[in-house]
Amino acid sequence: MSTPVKLIWKDKEALSLAAAYYFVDACAKSIATNDRFTVAFSGGSTPKRLFELLALPEFSSNIDWKKVFIFWSDERFVPHTNDESNYKTSKIALLDHVKIPKKNIFVTPTKGEPAACAAEYEASVKAVLGKSASFDLTLLGMGDDGHTASLFPGTTILSEQKRLVKEVWVESKQTWRISFTYPLINKSKQVMLLVGDANKYPVLKKIFAKNAKYLFPVQGVNPAKGQTIWMLDEAAVTGQ
Numbered sequence: 001m002s003t004p005v006k007l008i009w010k011d012k013e014a015l016s017l018a019a020a021y022y023f024v025d026a027c028a029k030s031i032a033t034n035d036r037f038t039v040a041f042s043g044g045s046t047p048k049r050l051f052e053l054l055a056l057p058e059f060s061s062n063i064d065w066k067k068v069f070i071f072w073s074d075e076r077f078v079p080h081t082n083d084e085s086n087y088k089t090s091k092i093a094l095l096d097h098v099k100i101p102k103k104n105i106f107v108t109p110t111k112g113e114p115a116a117c118a119a120e121y122e123a124s125v126k127a128v129l130g131k132s133a134s135f136d137l138t139l140l141g142m143g144d145d146g147h148t149a150s151l152f153p154g155t156t157i158l159s160e161q162k163r164l165v166k167e168v169w170v171e172s173k174q175t176w177r178i179s180f181t182y183p184l185i186n187k188s189k190q191v192m193l194l195v196g197d198a199n200k201y202p203v204l205k206k207i208f209a210k211n212a213k214y215l216f217p218v219q220g221v222n223p224a225k226g227q228t229i230w231m232l233d234e235a236a237v238t239g240q
């Protein structure tokens with residue numbers, strides 16, 4: 001595990017631009033080495049601007065979309081047409097605007113039983129990544145309760161050691177989610193956490209304090225052989 005890198009940007013626009021450059025670079029390097037780029041998208045509102053930027057010709061023309069394989073690090077257990085769907089956000093902001101083959105887009109199944117959907121998605125991850133189960137890049141965010149992906153405080157998925165993808169009942173939201181587990185996240189070659197807005201400050205302050213204790217699920221993100229990059233904006237690190 002290498003030391004996490006912490007980059008602080010003026011605002012969410014600057015953070016998203018930096019993330020877009022990083023994405024293009026990571027994609028080019030992976031394709032040059034392995035002839036493909038496997039990436040997991042994050043959900044929520046923060047990555048939306050990154051997706052919009054990647055859809056612009058300035059960025060999208062520098063990406064060989066035929067060689068990009070997309071998964072989601074977590075998904076809300078709702079139909080793909082629901083506004084809460086993380087897939088829907090990425091589709092509208094990015095996927096509808098670029099020439100990525102449909103077969104390269106691995107949408108989280110959300111029909112039927114959550115456990116069966118999680119098992120099916122795990123099988124897709126294994127089929128594409130093989131034994132290494134190592135994404136080239138995993139995008140993550142962080143909620144103001146310190147959750148990442150759908151690894152929420154107090155949920156049983158936090159202690160999962162074997163499964164790569166699992167269903168999780170989120171009591172605070174009274175809903176099911178499907179999420180990558182730590183074993184999968186921590187096999188990534190690179191993890192990029194996108195965290196903006198002042199409401200994230202109270203958690204970030206504790207995480208980045210000297211001798212920080214383990215208090216929040218996001219602190220379990222430690223890719224064993226990979227690099228973690230925190231993309232933060234000033235509001236998130238100052239609370240203003």
Ligand SMILES: O=C1O[C@H](COP(=O)(O)O)[C@@H](O)[C@H](O)[C@H]1O
Pocket residue numbers: 042043044045046047074075076086140141142143144147148149150
């Ligand atoms: O519920 C979720 O929240 C986190 C953070 O979302 P944001 O709106 O604060 O960016 C997100 O990373 C996760 O994927 C999502 O499902």
